[in-house]
Amino acid sequence: MKFAPEYVTYVLNENFEDAKELFLAPLMAIHYAHLAMLAAQGIVSAEDAHRIREALDSVSLDDVRRAKYDGSCEDLFFYVERLIVDACGEDAAGRLHTARSRNDIDMTMYRMRQREFILGLLAATFELRRSLLDLVDRHRETVLAVHTHTQRAQPTTVAHYLLAMVEQLERDGVRLQGAYDRTNRNPLGSCAITGTGFPIDRQATSELLGFCGPTGNTYGSIATVDYLLESTSAASVLLVGVGRFVQDLLLWCTAEFDYMRLGEGYVQCSSIMPQKRNPVALEHARAIGSKALGQAMAIVTAVHNTPFGDIVDTEDDLQPLVFAMFHDATRAVKLVGAAMTTAQFDAARLEARAGDGWTTLTELADTLVRDHGLPFKSAHGIASRLIAARARDGKRPLSELLADASRDVLGSPLEYSEAQLTEILSPRHFVNVRKTPGGPAPEETARAAKASRHQLEADDSWWTNATNALADAERKLADRSASL
Incomplete structure (x- = not known):
């Protein structure tokens, strides 16, 4: 032809x-x-x-x-x-x-490469988790203000913030491991779509090629792409999460925030402005990750509404896009992990600014509830009046303003000294009393970090076992082939 x-x-x-x-x-x-x-x-x-x-x-x-x-x-x-x-x-x-077809050969090849892509991306998340946990260990006591709706909200610690990202990456790991388990099934022997009349042994080829076992239905072995979409979706969730984190980091590196500073190896100067220190490594990570997310969406779009059977839409033309997506996703995650090994935080400066903008006022309301048995709504109203009074009169002692505000709400004043109010409104006090499981108190973040270290070890052990199984199968195949 x-x-x-x-x-x-x-x-x-x-x-x-x-x-x-x-x-x-x-x-x-x-x-x-x-x-x-x-x-x-x-x-x-x-x-x-x-x-x-x-x-x-x-x-x-x-x-x-x-x-x-x-x-x-x-x-x-x-x-x-x-x-x-x-x-x-x-x-x-x-x-x-x-007893085979290009159909089942192709689907087997795709899964063999797909499992490698998943393991590579998963390993990249381990590197990022490890770099973040190292920062957590150094910054359990580093207090900073965090934001809701882009406005200063409450104090927490660097460790608490980073542990939120670590836990998300742990869930990404669960998703990727699940995708690996369902990808690592062997379609070989499904032939065109209906299998064969020959007495083949699909378990034998599965073992020689490092698969957990054969796929089931022979038609579905050729027709389905859910294994691909599952790993693509898991990668997409990971990329969105990392992208949001990177966006925060880029804001933190601005002169206006000045929360974080990257090492010299991950910044660039301007060709005209000698004072510039641009965190371009994180910008590249954001751009590469966004590109990978777009590729992931393209994969889903390419197979959407295609016939449920053997069709080229899921084959030769699609596979390079799959490779490109996982390649870019992996390098984006690796880049963030590497850059964060050099991240520095000025603990004294962050804590000095952490209480600006009344970020600790929730603790004053909480204290009024604890000390006087008030409904929280009443305590919230007193705290709100205190802010308004301070805006009108910046010279009166805070204790007097609180007494007036509480009298307005309750009919009688609540008495606190200036020293007591200074402690109640201290960012460090705010953090230390929040011992809620998952909260920012240093002893709680220490517990959480220890648990995340153990989870990282378990996930790394799973990854090692998976990669060793592939290597063992490769050696077994070489030995079996040599004996023919």
């Missing part, structure tokens, strides 16, 4: 180059695993299996990667098949394709 030059230029050539980069190694592994299974099941004779294995061994991956598409075959599969035929003859080579 001679393909039209436009089809060659705009489709086949592009797909050939993409496949060489992304799928050559998985394709060869599938060939070896399928051959070993066919031989073990007696579907291919030992003599033919040996000849095919030697032919597979003769395929130079470097030569294939250097090959230019010449239109003489449809895709990488047929290009490699021609090399196998040249090495062992049509009769033997033709037996390798017994």
